[in-house]
Amino acid sequence: MPLIVDIHTHVYPPAYMQMLRARKTVPYVHDPSDAQDPRLIILSSDDDPSIPLDQRGRPVDSSYWDINVKLDFMRQHGINTSVISLANPWLDFLEPSEAQLWSERINDDLEKTCAEVNNTADPGKILSLEQKETLFAFGALPLSAPSSDIVVNEIKRLKTLPHLRGVIMGTSGLGKGLDDATLDSVWSALQDTETLMFLHPHYGLPDEAFGGPEVTARYGHVLPLALGFPLETTIAVTRMLLSGVFDRFPKLKILLAHSGGTLPFLAGRIESCILHERKFISGGGDVQGPQRSVWDVLKTNIYLDAVVYGKPGLEAAIAASGGDRLLFGTDHPFFPPLDDKESDWPSVTTNYKAIHATFDENAGVVEGVLGGNAARILNLK
Ligand code: URA
Ligand code: ZN
Secondary structure, eight states: OOOOEEEEEEEOOHHHHHHHHTOSSSSEEEOOOSSSOOEEEOSGGGOOTTSOGGGSSEEOOGGGTOHHHHHHHHHHTTOOEEEEEEOTTTTTTSOHHHHHHHHHHHHHHHHHHHHHHHHSSSTTOOOOTTTSOEEEEEEEOOTTSSSHHHHHHHHHHHTTSTTEEEEEEOSOTTTTOTTOGGGHHHHHHHHHTTOOEEEOOOSOOOGGGGTSHHHHHHTTTHIIIIIIHHHHHHHHHHHHHHTTHHHHOTTOOEEESGGGTTHHHHHHHHHHHHHHHHHIIIIISSOOOOSSOHHHHHHHTEEEEOTTOSHHHHHHHHHHHOGGGEEOOOOBTSSOOSSTTOOSOHHHHHHHHHHHHHHTTOHHHHHIIIIIHHHHHTTOO
């Protein structure tokens, strides 16, 4: 049996849930306090006063906060190791004065959870990754803190927590997007500490992109999640590229959610547009055009998850970044089975099937994508 590592799997730790329950503006949790599951309202498209409170957002159950439910899910789907991360919208919305405290609390909590799970069988005994369910984590950053020094300090502190293997971050950065020059100290700290950053969408696109709020709401979460999320990631990483982040920090390591959004598919078009605009972006304005090509960045700085649910997406990902940079993930606890009687998660089995259908001719690639690449890149021992 190959080693299976899930690098895209989220938690809303109990303390974070409690904080969301106390809030009345997005993001918040509405707990109807009858027999129904609480509702999680995190996407701006869900914050619609015309929808009754107990129908807004989506129902959440213990799979969002109970680590034992995650471990059961791992056993059920043959996953040996999970690299857990705080789910969106992370700590982006916090008051500046609260950000540092919350990131330390969440990151210490993640470390403690991993340590407890990894040591329960026999403390002190070194287990191989295949022997039992093992956890590692990506930390959350205090991006709304009053100074980027606080963010930099947390990046350095995470290196002292044994189970932390990187950070997860959204596309807003310090509030102005990822081409904001004031992020340079953060990129520098990530590069110097060799910390991988998992870039994950949350904000999607404005409802107007889909025809307005009514059209967006008409189709549930399909438009924001299927299209808004991947385009948000693509735009964020393209802005990093255009503003020369990868020229200034050539050793940055970025893992892109959902196989890079649409970056692998659009890389050629982005490259072509840069070529035609180069005179403008390097000459006229205050933006120096990127010196490195999209293709070079994809093969050197970018890792992609394999959460794309189909062969064409995986083929584009592997063609763009290479089979040694593609990593299995599930996006648990999102996209659960729709039917109570169904125990397997179709979102997971669809990704397994797509990986086998795409790479079965080449067993080495399958093993790498399912777990070998993650174990090597994230140093999971
Ligand atoms: N996947 C996520 O990671 N977040 C969401 O809000 C929905 C799907
Ligand atoms: Zn996710």
